[in-house]
Amino acid sequence: MPKTPLQTPLHQLYDEDFVRWVEATVACLKTRDVDQLDWEGLIEEIEDLGKSARRELESRLSVLLVHLLKRCYVNSPNDYRGWQLTIVEQRNALKRLLKQSPSLKGYFQNVLDEVYQDASAEASTAYPTSEFPNAYPYNRDLQALLTEEPWR
Template structure:
């Protein structure tokens, strides 16, 4: 079957209309038309997929840690339920993300201390009178972080 040239080259579509670029790229991939592919754009987008997953992991860990810090170190019983619901929500989302991309478990260990410092800053800003630990105080085991209650 002869290949039909694209009306607009894919590299041009990438900047002009991203959705059309995606559709045309998928069409080229399905027909194995590698000659018309925008290789640079395709490489960039695939790299961004991995970065996006890592950003999501960092974001969810941060939200989880902020709420664990508040639940464990802020004496505000009226807020406990809401914080615990957020903890459950983030844990469930993290479990799904790690099931889809198990290699992120290694990345988790690499960013835990940095993400904790950001979470600590956020919790300390929200509760300036709170006494939060300067160093990471929860389990470093991923399974424990995703399941254990660290409060009394």
């Protein structure tokens, strides 16, 4: 079957209408039309997929650590239940993310201390009269972080 040229080149669509670019790129991939592919845009988007997964891990880890810190170091029993629900929610989301992308487990270890520092700063700002540890206070094992209740 002869290939028909696109009305608008893919590299131009990338900047003008991203959804159309995605649809046209998928059509090219399905028909194996490599001549019309916007290789630079495709490479950039695939790279961004990995970055997006790493950003999600960092974001969920940060929320988890902030709530662990609040639960363990802020004396506010009326808030414990809400903090614990957020801890469960973030742990479940992290488990799903790590199941989909097991290679993120290594990335977790690489960013743990940096994310902890940000989480600690956030908790300190929210609760300036509470004292939070300067260094990461929990078990560094990923499975432990996803299951243990250090406030018990």
